[in-house]
Amino acid sequence: MYQFHTDHPTPYVYLDIARGAISNSKLIHKFGANFDIDQADDPESVWTGGGLYPWASLSSAQTIYCVSTSASDTTTLTLEGLDANYDEITETVTLTGLTAVTTTNQFLRVFRMTYDATNVGDIEARVTSASGTIVAQIAAGYAQTLMAVYTIPRGFTGYLVSLDATIDGTKTCQMLMYHRLAGKPFRIAHIAESDGHYRYDFIAPLTVPEKTDIDIRVNEVSGNDARVTANFDIVLIKD
Secondary structure, eight states, rough: OOOOOOSSSHHHHHHHHTTOSSEEEEEEEEEEEEEOOOOOTOSEBTOOOOOOOOGGSSSOOOOOOOOESSSTOOSEEEEEEOOTTTTTEEEEEBBBBBBBBBEEEEEEEEEEEESSSSSSEEEEEESSSTTSOEEEEEEETTTOOOOOOEEOOEEEEEEEEEEEEEOOOOEEEEEEEEOOOOSOOEEEEEEEEESSSEEEEEEEEEEOOTEEEEEEEEEOSSSSSSSEEEEEEEEEOOO
């Protein structure tokens, strides 16, 4: 098994991981956007669903209800997440527009969805019912979730190597990376002020144990209707 050292690895190591040349390892690139944050509403998570990400709605594994706000969306949708054991799980369903379809599997986490066409409406993954809480969303026209949240699967250790955030125009904001270790509350793991673009490359990657939730949030926006993006890269190494 490859041993990930604490000194900053060369880009060639990342290339070898991406190529599959280093066994029991892979790269995770997460990216998200929140296109409308107002001063009265922050803090908000960086995802298109708006507001803080509803972690409490995924306290147990459950069936996911997949639905669009447009009757035109009837192509296949792939969900990626974790099952009740925090193991990685993927499922593909065929949407039926305004009528919800349910997953066969139960998901404890949903951290990515992709749609096999350009979606006309917002595609939503909901829990409890077709009108329940949204836990993942593909904004109209994007065909891909934009959600800067992630959970480390069971049996893996994550190494956070970089993160960045942007805010539109001349606005400023506070960018916070929260993480929650299994059985613990959310705590701040990284914080920065951004006046357009912020990037941080960890010289020694930040170790993130299995089952840890990651949530990029924005606070103290300097103006209404703020458009914010966030990205982060993690190397997963199988324990």
